[in-house]
Amino acid sequence: MSLHRIGDILEADYGCEECPPDGPHAVLVLEDDRRIEVSEGWIAEQGIEEGKQIWIGEDGNVRKAIHVVAAVILAEMPVSDSAMKAGESRVTKVFATQRGYGDFKDGWEFPGGKVESDETPEQAIVREIREELATEIRVERYFDTIEYDYPEFHLSMDCFLCSVVSGELTLKEHEAARWLAVEEMDAVEWLPADRTIIAELCKLLRDGS
Numbered sequence: 197m198s199l200h201r202i203g204d205i206l207e208a209d210y211g212c213e214e215c216p217p218d219g220p221h222a223v224l225v226l227e228d229d230r231r232i233e234v235s236e237g238w239i240a241e242q243g244i245e246e247g248k249q250i251w252i253g254e255d256g257n258v259r260k261a262i263h264v265v266a267a268v269i270l271a272e273m274p275v276s277d278s279a280m281k282a283g284e285s286r287v288t289k290v291f292a293t294q295r296g297y298g299d300f301k302d303g304w305e306f307p308g309g310k311v312e313s314d315e316t317p318e319q320a321i322v323r324e325i326r327e328e329l330a331t332e333i334r335v336e337r338y339f340d341t342i343e344y345d346y347p348e349f350h351l352s353m354d355c356f357l358c359s360v361v362s363g364e365l366t367l368k369e370h371e372a373a374r375w376l377a378v379e380e381m382d383a384v385e386w387l388p389a390d391r392t393i394i395a396e397l398c399k400l401l402r403d404g405s
Contacts, residue, residue, distance in 0.1 A: 199261055199343075199352055200226040201249050208233055224250065224258075232258060242349075247313055251343075251350035259350040265321040266308035266390070267291075267358040268339055268397065269365075273375060288401050289375040292384055293329075296371040304384040306355065307370070317354040328370070331363030340396060344389035351389050378402060 204225040222239060224232045232252075234244075242260040244250070249261040269291035293307045309324035311317055318335045325333045335356045342353040367373055374384065378401045381394050 198252050199249055199263075199350075200228070200230070200252060202244065202246055203227050205239070205244070205246055226250075234258060249352070251345075251352070253345070253350075259345065260348070261350045261352055263311045264308055264351065264353045265311055265317045265324065266306035266342075266353050266355045267321050267325050267333060268306050268355055269325075269333060269358045269360065270336075271360060271375070275377075287377050288404075289377050290381075290397065290401070291365065292374050292376055292386075293367070293370040294372040294384070295387075296369055300387055302371065302385075303387040305387045305390045308353070311354075318356065321354075321356055321358070325358070328368055329363070330366040330368060332361040333358040334361050339400075340393050342389050342392055344392060346389070353389060355393060 202224050206223040206225060208221040208223055221233050222236050224234060224244070226232070232250075238244075244260060249263055251259045251261040253259065270288055271291070272286045273289050275287045291307070292304050294304050295301050307325060307328055308321055309328065311320040315323070321335060322333060325331055335358055337357050339355045339357050342351065342355065344351045344353070365373065374380075376383065378398050381398055386394060
């Protein structure tokens with residue numbers, strides 16, 4: 197399984213009278229010079245363009261790939277009186293947002309968005325949080341990359357542990373947001389891809405590392 201960037205799209209080497217039953221084909225030339233033949237209809241349907249990415253699965257099937265970034269925003273917050281009696285006055289919580297649009301509307305996720313061709317993932321997540329939540333964040337460190345197959349595309353999501361520098365995390369595109377402690381992580385309906393790192397994140401919060 198691997199992620200590849202498309203360097204060029206060429207016409208297949210045969211005339212229309214030799215075209216396969218599913219219509220005219222074209223050749224995707226990848227950045228490593230590998231060449232893959234796909235139908236022109238699939239290219240149009242998937243919105244495939246030069247510079248975009250595709251995912252090649254273990255079975256050899258090709259999917260449109262979307263490269264996004266997500267901010268796992270952490271903050272220490274006061275805890276309830278019952279927790280304070282146990283000797284804990286503060287706890288680390290994670291910021292989660294509820295999507296307000298699109299096919300995954302109402303699902304909960306770590307905020308973020310797509311990576312533009314002229315920026316690094318770290319630059320992209322800072323920009324996305326500024327645009328979506330009117331907040332400046334600092335990327336503390338890389339956390340994990342999620343590779344997840346949705347029915348119509350493959351999602352490649354770079355996740356970063358982040359902290360707030362300034363701003364109030366104002367919701368400009370999301371329906372709702374919550375700060376979640378470890379024991380509250382299952383209180384929201386996470387999107388399938390985001391859910392894959394919850395166990396690892398909870399372990400990190402428990403270990404305090």
